[in-house]
Amino acid sequence: MREFTLPPALEASEPPARRDDVRLLAGTPDGVTHHRFTALPELLRPGDLLVVNTSATLPAAVRLDRLALHFSGPLPPGSDGAEDAWLVEPRLREAGATVPYPGGRCGEWFPLPGGATLTLLERQTARLWRARLDTDVVPYLRRHGVPIRYGYVGHDWPLSAYQTVFGTPESDLEGGSAEMPSAGRPFTYELVTRLVARGVHLAPITLHTGVASPEKDEPPYPERYDVPAATARLVDHVRWEGGRVIAVGTTVVRALETAVSDDGFVRPSRGWTSHVVTPEVGVRAVDGLLTGLHEPRSSHLRMLTAIAGDELLERVYEEALAREYKWHEFGDVTLLLR
Structure with a gap:
């Protein structure tokens, strides 16, 4: 069309x-x-x-001071370097929403709420990174994550929404x-x-x-x-x-x-x-x-x-x-x- x-x-x-x-x-x-x-x-x-x-x-977004990390999903078994790795999209926080983050480098790490650490492993696509969290991802998100929200939604809504x-x-x-x-x-x-x-x-x-x-x-x-x-x-x-x-x-x-x-x-x-x-x-x-x-x-x-x-x-x-x-x-x- x-x-x-x-x-x-x-x-x-x-x-x-x-x-x-x-x-x-x-x-x-x-x-x-x-x-x-x-x-x-x-x-x-x-x-x-x-x-x-x-x-x-999932409450798949974890917010830091300047960035939000959107956890997309795990990588298939057998993918190179995929053991315990997830696809993650880092995004800049601006005016209550997020925009694409052009930065990031292999080996860069971010301290997360609750004492966890995320390490960027390799860029997968223009917006997604292979990354590894030093704890189980899904339980961590359920404790510390919030729903992913983009700029067209005016403010946060609970996960039930x-x-x-x-x-x-x-x-x-x-x-x-x-x-x-x-x-x-x-x-x-x-x-x-x-x-x-x-x-x-x-x-x-x-x-x-x-x-x-x-x-x-x-x-x-x-x-x-x-x-x-x-x-x-x-x-x-x-x-x-x-x-x-x-x-x-x-x-x-x-x-x-x-x-x-x-x-x-x-x-x-x-x-x-x-x-x-x-x-x-x-x-x-x-x-x-x-x-x-x-x-x-x-x-x-x-x-x-x-x-x-x-x-x-x-x-x-x-x-x-x-x-x-x-x-x-x-x-x-x-x-x-x-």
Whole structure:
């Protein structure tokens, strides 16, 4: 799709008073329509399947005097120098927010709250470093970390504002997400009940997502995921019976498309995925996507194009800009069906 400019006024600066008090823009082969998010059950059919991400959000930012350190996630086993190492993004603290930090050098170390020390090992990307903390990272973050917040959010919010109703802090896949799997945020227990009563199925996967700094989009790096056997069977059953498999978030698309085999069936799978969904690669496991609105030039837009097609996605974003939908983790939602 063509590039666009996101006006600052369309950046959601705080969570809505009610989780489900956001708008829903539906893009389907029948056209584009506008709804409240609470209308989702009526937009789906009995027999459809929503696949949700159960990853809980970590308080993944540790603040120092001048810097904030954003802990993105551990490195896959077998990576060079990866033992106990994490990807970390150092950012400068400015006017209550953070901006990219161009400095850093191999071997540089930072004293952290609670007596811990972080050492930079090697630059991984333009914004991420391989780094090692001298204690277990996840327990440390739960004691000393705060949720990652970018400049478009006016002030701090508690960690509960960054959790979804599907997030399970204690799961078989240790850890959590550096940033919230935000497509699931508008769901409430009441809405889930209405979906089930309508005959819509729900099934879990887990994918722990890393940082997605808004200033620089980069191809995804390896992230941990788990597609359980029961979810794989249900995805295959729903598709066989003519239902639609709809991913709640781009993380779910990435996990399912990693787990789909050459014969088109989804298999139980877990580990690390570097899979990138593009229009050229296409999708085989999902028929639709529920997701937030993504920044200009984001690599996620190529995934959305693979699902919805360029023409429909172009119209969806034109409507979102014209109707002043809100972007980012506390913003509005789109439903894309192919």
